[in-house]
Amino acid sequence: MSKIKITGIALGLLVLIYLFPQFTKPTLSKEERLAQFSPPGLVTDYFDRTGVALVKNESDHFQKLNNQIYYFFPIPLARYGVPIPEANVNSFKTLAQHFHWKDAFDQDQNRRKNIALDKNNVYCGFQKIPNLSPSRLIYLGGGYLTDHQNTYFCDWNFNASSDSIDPTRSEKIDAILFGTKIAKSGYHYPLYQLKNGKNNYKLILENIVTNGESTYVEGKQLKSTDPYNLRYLTSFQPHEKIWQVDSYITDQRHVFYKHEVLDLNYNITLETIPFNFKVYLYDPLSDRYFYQSHKIDYPNLKIIKKDDNHTFFPIFTSNDQIAFFNTQKLQLEVLNKNPFISELHRFSPSVFSNGKHIYFFRKYQTFSSTLFMFFSELCSTTSEIRVLNNMPFSQWKKEEDLFIHHPPDKGIPIKGSFWTYGDRLFYLPEYGSWTESLFEVTQSATIDQLRQNQLSYTQAEELFKDTRIFKTVKGKTFSKIKDVQRFCFKDILS
Incomplete structure (x- = not known):
């Protein structure tokens, strides 16, 4: 039997092995899955460009269509617009219009483009933010909004609710054979309400707010007893390809990644290592590395390439082995002898x-x-x-x-x-x-x-x-x- 035939048979068996579970696993139909998350009035026609953008330089997110306000998600090669039924068309404006901000290429600009308001409500994407007064609205920065009665964080990264349910068998097969994208629905921006306290919230660091009692990072609570002593461990240079807000935080006692506390005490020798849009930390006192908040608990581990641009993972040596840290499985995997x-x-x-x-x-x-x-x-x-x-x-x-x-x-x-x-x-x-x-x-x-x-x-x-x-x-x-x-x-x- 020729090598080509053997390869073809092997390939066919591999495809069958992969597809068999897809045929036996029960799933909702595509229509049933998407219907669970598709809001009334959804616009999905990519070629329909009849909407009028409220602000051209803000990527046409908010548009007026058929005398109604829509929010269009910035999804490449797709058109996903959700109506805002409560929106008052005549008084509706983006946050930048409301505060008369000039267009600027700053990081916070991206974090506020999905926020708007009218005379009655404030909106996070197409969602009405409950109990937030537009007339007393204050933008704290970093996606945080307050009227000094209630405070919210409107995330700037959208999610698809349909990801919680497996796609259909036919969608999976089409994706494998034809490269067709699996249909999604229920796009939204996560919205978090912060705890009220005696004092008002204020932005103390980029991405971090506190009222002295409660502290939040990206809308999630950071359990620090000394919020006004918080700082980022390192100020990164632009060529390091990582924003400071993706790094580690310390209150001089504890160390945090985002809102998660790490299993170590703060010390001045800690070294933050940005690598391929991810972040690692090395603690010389315990001789341990961390990936985000996860402790890589192996002795004698040394990273041999901190500033390399030609791999997707940093390479470690550990005694007589050379290894990398699998960020999906969260475990060290041996590659070869050192x-x-x-x-x-x-x-x-x-x-x-x-x-x-x-x-x-x-x-x-x-x-x-x-x-x-x-x-x-x-x-x-x-x-x-x-x-x-x-x-x-x-x-x-x-x-x-x-x-x-x-x-x-x-x-x-x-x-x-x-x-x-x-x-x-x-x-x-x-x-x-x-x-x-x-x-x-x-x-x-x-x-x-x-x-x-x-x-x-x-x-x-x-x-x-x-x-x-x-x-x-x-x-x-x-x-x-x-x-x-x-x-x-x-x-x-x-």
């Missing part, structure tokens, strides 16, 4: 040597591969550790660093370093190459100009695209981390 027990030399944040071999990192994403692809969705992310055998560290020589400032329309600079190994030239990017961390370079007069920082950002960017000059170093696979987001045929084949 190659750095005797020596560890760092070329760049993504390239290392143990004296004898070179280890480097790369990452990539796999998007939906279906019979008919209507939408491209993320299937999985893959992080790899690769190795170049028998290239001693002693024979490598760093030649120069490269740094080219980014223009206003680009987010990151071009940053890296050139190294030689014998008569071979290598480039190790830190910023500017999202996937690869090691290239072999064909030397030329243009490369000499690049090495002397004589090229503009645009010229350098174009040069890096030339795969005849910058050749990806493949090496051999040492370890691989595959994080599956959804079923795709490519996930079976890769």
Whole structure:
């Protein structure tokens, strides 16, 4: 039997194994599931653009349609508008209109675009906020609203209520075979009411309010006995790709992630580590790491790459093993034997040597591969550790660093370093190459100009695209981390 037939049979069996539970598990029909959460008057026609936006520069969230106010959720390639039956059309205005704010690209702007009011009520998306007076309304910042009688937090991240019920069998099959998005309904913004107290609430830190008795982070109560002594552990720089409000908080006694308290006492040696839009914490006193509020309780654990841009997870060593922390399963998973027990030399944040071999990192994403692809969705992310055998560290020589400032329309600079190994030239990017961390370079007069920082950002960017000059170093696979987001045929084949 040919390899192709064997592969086809194996693929068919895998698909049947995956689909069998979907056929045997009882589910509501698509219409029944969506009907449970679809409000009256819902507008879902993507091509219907008859509404008039109240404020154009606020993404057309609030619109007037058929003499009624609608809230349209910012969902890509979809139109999901919910009417606000209680809204008074003549007095209705967004929060920015009410306070006469100018459009500004600040973080808080995104956190208030779903808030509006009229002469009778205040609204969080399409929801009327109960017992909140529009005439006495005060915006505290960060999504917090008060009239000094009642205080609320209107979240800026919307949820779909239909996620609480499994989609139908046919929807799952269509998603697998045709890439069709599973229909959702019941979109809303979580709304939280804060406890009343003797004193008024005020914003004491970005995202945090207190009245001295109760303290809240993103609308959830933070159990601190000293709220006015709260602070964020670290002020992050923009290039670290994480907002300060996604970091850890301390009142000088306890440490919190969001509203959750961590299993450690505050000390000045704590180190916050942002990584790929997630946040970790290291406590040197207990020699333990934390992922958000979860304690990674393993001894002798060391992170070898805090500022790497070429994996989706930080890589740890633990005695004789190399590992990563699975953020979905919340457990440490071993990848291979630790190659750095005797020596560890760092070329760049993504390239290392143990004296004898070179280890480097790369990452990539796999998007939906279906019979008919209507939408491209993320299937999985893959992080790899690769190795170049028998290239001693002693024979490598760093030649120069490269740094080219980014223009206003680009987010990151071009940053890296050139190294030689014998008569071979290598480039190790830190910023500017999202996937690869090691290239072999064909030397030329243009490369000499690049090495002397004589090229503009645009010229350098174009040069890096030339795969005849910058050749990806493949090496051999040492370890691989595959994080599956959804079923795709490519996930079976890769």
